[in-house]
Amino acid sequence: MSYTRMLKYWPFLVLNLLFAFGIPFVVKMSHVATLANVLGILFLVNGLFSIYLGLYIKRRGAFKVMLLVWPILFAIAVWFGLEPSLYGYAFAAMYFVIESLAFFVGQQNDLDYEEQIPIDEGYHSLK
Numbered sequence: 328m329s330y331t332r333m334l335k336y337w338p339f340l341v342l343n344l345l346f347a348f349g350i351p352f353v354v355k356m357s358h359v360a361t362l363a364n365v366l367g368i369l370f371l372v373n374g375l376f377s378i379y380l381g382l383y384i385k386r387r388g389a390f391k392v393m394l395l396v397w398p399i400l401f402a403i404a405v406w407f408g409l410e411p412s413l414y415g416y417a418f419a420a421m422y423f424v425i426e427s428l429a430f431f432v433g434q435q436n437d438l439d440y441e442e443q444i445p446i447d448e449g450y451h452s453l454k
Contacts, residue, residue, distance in 0.1 A: 339380070339383065339384075339387075339389075339393070339396075340396075342376075342380075343380075343396055343397050343400050344400065346373060346376050346397070346401075347397065347400035347401045347403070347404045348400070348404050348407075348409065350368065350372070350373075351368075351404050351409035351410050352409055354368055355409055365414070369410070369414075369418050370418075373401075373418070373422060374421075374422070374425055376397075377397065377422045377425040377426040377429065378425060378426070378429045379429075380394075380397055380426050380429075381394065381425070381426040381427065381428065381429025381430040382429050382430070384426075384430055385429070385430045391430070394423065394426050394427055394430060395423070397422060397423075397426060398419045398420065398422045398423040398426070399419075401415075401418065401419045401422060402415070402416060402419040405418075405419065
């Protein structure tokens with residue numbers, strides 16, 4: 328990917344870094360209870376963020392490989408110790424699944440008008 332094309336996705340990269348490293352760092356420093364961290368931050372906030380990223384990547388027409396950026400960054404944050412590894416890697420896998428579902432749901436309804444074969448006289452009955 329060229330440098331100028333990469334600059335087009337800078338909000339995507341900044342948000343990924345913020346959610347992967349910034350929020351876990353703040354939660355770890357503020358000593359939030361484990362239950363609130365797991366349910367509130369890891370499950371709800373990051374799950375909704377995964378849905379948003381899947382739809383963002385789909386809307387922008389970005390490469391499908393970009394679906395891997397957020398879960399890999401979160402797994403790196405778990406490796407650095409910002410989240411417990413007991414369930415951190417499972418959440419990274421869950422974020423990938425949620426993001427992929429948000430990306431691929433509704434793809435069958437997208438019409439590719441450029442790829443359709445034109446019919447000169449319209450549809451005819453098949454008798």
